[in-house]
Amino acid sequence: MTASRTPLLAIDNLHVTVEGKQILDGLTLQLGAGAVHAIMGPNGSGKSTLAHVLAGRPGYEITAGTVSYEGRDLLALAPEERAREGVFLGFQYPVEIPGVNNVYLLKAAVNAVRKQRGLPEVDAFEFLGLVREKMKRMHIEDSFLSRGVNEGFSGGEKKRNEVLQMLVLEPRLAILDETDSGLDIDALKVVAAGVNSLRSPERACLLITHYQRLLEYVVPDIVHVLVRGRIARSGDRTLALELERRGYDWVAGEAA
Amino acid sequence: MSENARQLETLVARGYQHGFVTEIDADTVAPGLNEDVVRLISRKKQEPAFLTEWRLKALRHWLTMREPHWAHVKFAPIDYQSISYYSAPKSRKDGPKSLDEVDPKLLETYEKLGVPLHERARLAGVAVDAVFDSVSVATTFKERLAAAGVVFCPFSEAVRTHPQLIEQYLGSVVPYTDNFFATLNSAVFSDGSFVYVPKGVRCPMELSTYFRINAMNTGQFERTLIIADAGSYVSYLEGCSAPQRDENQLHAAVVELIALDDAYIKYSTVQNWYPGDANGRGGIYNFVTKRGECRGRRAHISWTQVETGSAITWKYPSCVLRGEGSIGEFYSVATVNHHQQADTGTKMIHIGRDTRSTIISKGISAGRGQNTYRGLVKMLPSAHAARNFTQCDSLLMGGECGAHTFPYVEVKNPSATVEHEASTSKISEDQLFYCLARGISEEDAVNMIVSGFCKSVFRELPMEFAVEAQALLAVSLEGAVG
Numbered sequence: 001m002t003a004s005r006t007p008l009l010a011i012d013n014l015h016v017t018v019e020g021k022q023i024l025d026g027l028t029l030q031l032g033a034g035a036v037h038a039i040m041g042p043n044g045s046g047k048s049t050l051a052h053v054l055a056g057r058p059g060y061e062i063t064a065g066t067v068s069y070e071g072r073d074l075l076a077l078a079p080e081e082r083a084r085e086g087v088f089l090g091f092q093y094p095v096e097i098p099g100v101n102n103v104y105l106l107k108a109a110v111n112a113v114r115k116q117r118g119l120p121e122v123d124a125f126e127f128l129g130l131v132r133e134k135m136k137r138m139h140i141e142d143s144f145l146s147r148g149v150n151e152g153f154s155g156g157e158k159k160r161n162e163v164l165q166m167l168v169l170e171p172r173l174a175i176l177d178e179t180d181s182g183l184d185i186d187a188l189k190v191v192a193a194g195v196n197s198l199r200s201p202e203r204a205c206l207l208i209t210h211y212q213r214l215l216e217y218v219v220p221d222i223v224h225v226l227v228r229g230r231i232a233r234s235g236d237r238t239l240a241l242e243l244e245r246r247g248y249d250w251v252a253g254e255a256a
Numbered sequence: 257m258s259e260n261a262r263q264l265e266t267l268v269a270r271g272y273q274h275g276f277v278t279e280i281d282a283d284t285v286a287p288g289l290n291e292d293v294v295r296l297i298s299r300k301k302q303e304p305a306f307l308t309e310w311r312l313k314a315l316r317h318w319l320t321m322r323e324p325h326w327a328h329v330k331f332a333p334i335d336y337q338s339i340s341y342y343s344a345p346k347s348r349k350d351g352p353k354s355l356d357e358v359d360p361k362l363l364e365t366y367e368k369l370g371v372p373l374h375e376r377a378r379l380a381g382v383a384v385d386a387v388f389d390s391v392s393v394a395t396t397f398k399e400r401l402a403a404a405g406v407v408f409c410p411f412s413e414a415v416r417t418h419p420q421l422i423e424q425y426l427g428s429v430v431p432y433t434d435n436f437f438a439t440l441n442s443a444v445f446s447d448g449s450f451v452y453v454p455k456g457v458r459c460p461m462e463l464s465t466y467f468r469i470n471a472m473n474t475g476q477f478e479r480t481l482i483i484a485d486a487g488s489y490v491s492y493l494e495g496c497s498a499p500q501r502d503e504n505q506l507h508a509a510v511v512e513l514i515a516l517d518d519a520y521i522k523y524s525t526v527q528n529w530y531p532g533d534a535n536g537r538g539g540i541y542n543f544v545t546k547r548g549e550c551r552g553r554r555a556h557i558s559w560t561q562v563e564t565g566s567a568i569t570w571k572y573p574s575c576v577l578r579g580e581g582s583i584g585e586f587y588s589v590a591t592v593n594h595h596q597q598a599d600t601g602t603k604m605i606h607i608g609r610d611t612r613s614t615i616i617s618k619g620i621s622a623g624r625g626q627n628t629y630r631g632l633v634k635m636l637p638s639a640h641a642a643r644n645f646t647q648c649d650s651l652l653m654g655g656e657c658g659a660h661t662f663p664y665v666e667v668k669n670p671s672a673t674v675e676h677e678a679s680t681s682k683i684s685e686d687q688l689f690y691c692l693a694r695g696i697s698e699e700d701a702v703n704m705i706v707s708g709f710c711k712s713v714f715r716e717l718p719m720e721f722a723v724e725a726q727a728l729l730a731v732s733l734e735g736a737v738g
Contacts, residue, residue: 083693
């Protein structure tokens with residue numbers, strides 16, 4: 001279970017609206033260092049909204065509640081500041097940025113974190129070596145280095161790129177938004193291995209997923225079920241299996 | 257507009273970095289234009305009679321012409337009688353013989369601008385001909401070039417040392433009757449650069465001219481002529497800047513390129529004239545005629561331009577593809593921010609058979625800027641199997657700017673092929689947020705996305721200038737996104 005000291009991430013009674021519509025409706029969640037939590041739930045239950053709000057995407061209005069990260073008010077930080085403080089969002093739909101080199105973006109991201117920590121810029125040669133090693137782990141071809149960010153990537157390649165970025169950036173809090181969707185079983189295993197390799201007592205991970213399949217490879221400490229913007233039920237790994245068997249209506253019915 | 261966009265709009269512009277004025281004694285002719293002024297300019301430059309006559313013919317023709325207003329730009333009519341047509345820094349009568357003789361203040365100006373004179377230049381392998389207001393002040397590396405047989409000097413010097421080349425080629429690509437501004441230039445041009453690369457010679461270094469308008473109420477009318485003889489190669493770069501002033505200043509230059517059999521001329525421009533302030537006050541009117549002729553077989557002319565400055569840019573670096581199998585290229589990045597206006601593009605005139613041309617235009621509009629691509633692809637009846645490929649992409653930042661495309665295509669030979677691709681896009685909030693979520697600042701993110709958009713043009717620039725161009729782009733678009 002979660003460590004007893006201040007949790008890494010504490011979400012309390014979070015209410016969020018988008019264009020006047022209530023999406024998150026009193027969500028409360030605590031994630032301790034070292035923990036991996038899965039968030040499941042039907043379409044439209046607010047899973048992606050939660051991920052975006054934590055990363056600081058504009059367009060969401062927070063009407064009530066608080067989010068603290070490492071004991072600080074996360075919502076007061078700009079998105080780039082959150083990233084530099086070790087919050088990572090793996091996007092559900094990673095965007096293409098034509099003409100911008102993958103490695104260039106990655107290096108800029110690493111240097112932004114290093115600058116925050118008062119470290120000098122990364123040595124270009126060493127950096128390339130590091131990226132190559134992680135690419136190998138993610139089964140990403142060398143040609144990736146010279147391609148534009150997600151430019152012409154398949155769905156699977158985009159997701160693997162997200163996990164590669166995570167491996168290079170080594171965030172303290174990783175939020176993976178449906179990183180498993182659209183992956184075949186081999187790619188899923190690669191992605192899961194990447195996520196597992198980052199598990200450590202200092203880090204935590206929020207896995208947002210639709211299916212329990214990913215959870216066979218990345219075993220969560222706790223599974224939460226999100227229904228209509230709040231957590232309707234939490235449990236261990238077996239909750240995901242039960243959900244798979246009985247469907248979301250089961251929880252939704254109970255929550256109503 | 258999202259919060260993100262609003263934040264971006266409030267980012268304060270860093271402003272123009274080259275807006276200083278150099279205090280220096282100048283020999284400036286009183287404002288106004290008539291035959292006496294033209295004769296005076298010609299006399300000051302000790303020109304031969306044929307050139308004085310040519311200037312006068314141009315002036316007489318110009319007096320019959322009207323200022324053109326067909327371009328998609330707006331400006332109040334210019335009072336041509338209030339402009340001074342000649343301004344030279346006062347110095348020793350015969351001009352400087354070496355860098356040691358150049359006024360230190362001038363050199364300081366170039367230092368500020370980052371022009372690599374002195375040893376820095378030699379290390380960078382760039383030969384610089386610096387034109388300050390109207391007169392060339394220093395030409396470096398003459399000796400090394402001379403050893404290769406390359407002539408690279410101020411135009412006015414070439415008039416004295418190579419009059420036969422001037423007489424043969426001047427106005428042979430852009431005749432003095434060509435257009436209002438080119439005709440004006442023909443009458444009053446003050447200086448510029450001259451390059452001749454002899455047969456079979458590969459010019460041993462990049463050639464570079466740096467233009468700067470310093471004096472008030474002056475126009476700058478330089479004239480550049482580059483001749484690449486058979487089988488030769490030359491890469492030439494021009495950079496421009498001007499001090500920050502409230503009034504508009506006219507820059508009406510003419511560039512003529514001539515490539516003979518198998519010759520290759522690569523001409524790159526990084527234009528950073530003062531664009532005016534955020535409210536559209538001041539700035540340079542950059543009304544320029546640039547044209548190259550592939551006169552020989554398999555000749556090759558390539559224009560690359562990065563246009564970030566000027567209140568108004570009006571230029572169409574063009575290629576006349578006369579020689580069989582000759583190649584013309586135009587790679588352009590044009591940015592407008594605040595109240596800047598640009599109407600720019602190219603003309604590819606295919607005359608010879610198997611001629612090929614490529615046009616890649618990237619227009620970036622921000623603030624209230626108006627950006628127009630205007631291009632003509634013309635296949636004459638003689639242009640058998642000629643081919644053109646055109647790609648025009650526009651990037652919009654914010655809701656108050658504009659992007660316009662006017663492609664003209666005339667095909668008179670059925671075997672010719674013309675392809676045209678065009679796109680208009682905005683910097684998407686998704687792209688921006690993706691970068692932010694990786695810890696990259698908004699400014700860096702925007703620069704990254706814009707540079708990515710321009711990549712296919714930047715890679716045509718010589719390495720050191722590509723870096724400069726990218727930096728300039730970042731400055732000119734600061735605080736521009738929405």
